Amino acid sequence: MTQTLSVLLVDDEPLAIRLMEKRLNEYKNIKVIGSCNNGEQAIQFINQNQPDLVFMDIQMPGLSGLDTVKKIQAELMPAVVFATAFEEFAINAFDLNAVDYILKPIDAAHIERALTRAAERLSARQEHNNKSHLIHAVKLIDKYNAANNKEKIVIKDNDEITLVEQNEIAWIDAAGDYCCIHANGKTHIKRTTLSKLLKELDQSTFKRIHRSTIVNLNFIKGAKPLPKGEYLLDLGHNEQVKVSRSNKDQIKAFFEAGG
Incomplete structure (x- = not known):
């Protein structure tokens, strides 16, 4: 090696x-x-x-x-x-x-x-x-169609269906054909792409901050500048997410508008 x-x-x-x-x-x-x-x-x-x-x-x-x-x-x-x-x-x-x-x-x-x-x-x-x-290898069934329910994200795992309120979601990141939805200290796994999931979300609240990451602006507690023009966002409860340089402008606009 x-x-x-x-x-x-x-x-x-x-x-x-x-x-x-x-x-x-x-x-x-x-x-x-x-x-x-x-x-x-x-x-x-x-x-x-x-x-x-x-x-x-x-x-x-x-x-x-x-x-x-x-x-x-x-x-x-x-x-x-x-x-x-x-x-x-x-x-x-x-x-x-x-x-x-x-x-x-x-x-x-x-x-x-x-x-x-x-x-x-x-x-x-x-x-x-x-x-x-x-x-x-996390076993999931195909996503349940939630197109008619814009207030909640529907997650189906075997025979169990979980409804997650959008306003409870802090951030989401993609892992291949799956998305990890972080809400109320729990991580729910949904089989879908980040682009498709973003269409289900409130576009005024949820913003893409990285190629594979979406954040709920309402959960941002603060931000720490990083080298190369990037940011590290503090979401509270020991959760932090990185903003890529190409996506920093909308986060800057959010802070300039007073959050």
Whole structure:
């Protein structure tokens, strides 16, 4: 492996983080750039630092490792290796199409395998983002036609139908043929494209801020300028989304109008 990978460690156990960092420091092409104790911290760190690879514990207080990846903006999604002490979670990890999983206690050979797979995944990354791989195996039925209901978004999952009020949606990001709808601290997955979903939404409230991201202007709490003319929007509740340079003008107009 010749590619240098920046790595984030996410685990609620400090000892586990120290052990993993010690193992990874043995590799010249691996640079551990940070560690987090929970999913909320991990989302914020990934938004701001964009690591290549994340070793993520599955069972954590608050957001689990599986729930954390659903809340990361598609453009910022790193490669993910899940670490767990419970073997039954291994199937779930592969169902989310992670790079790999590691069972605790940590085995050096498994780390070597995971790093090799991560380097291969990143070097072969195509137009489709990592999040589309992570979400791909989530089983969904074809979208329920909500054309006649403009106040709500209808999400059908097997035999269960969920109605999500538009004014409760904070932001939406696309993962291949699916959209992750973030509302009331939950993430709902709907099989549709971002362009089609945008047509169902209130155009005065929902704005496209990235190729694969829509934000509800009413949820914006503040903004932080980034290099290259981009913004990082604060939506509250530890949720942040990035505005691309090509979409910054409408966000600037929103702030200039007084929000």
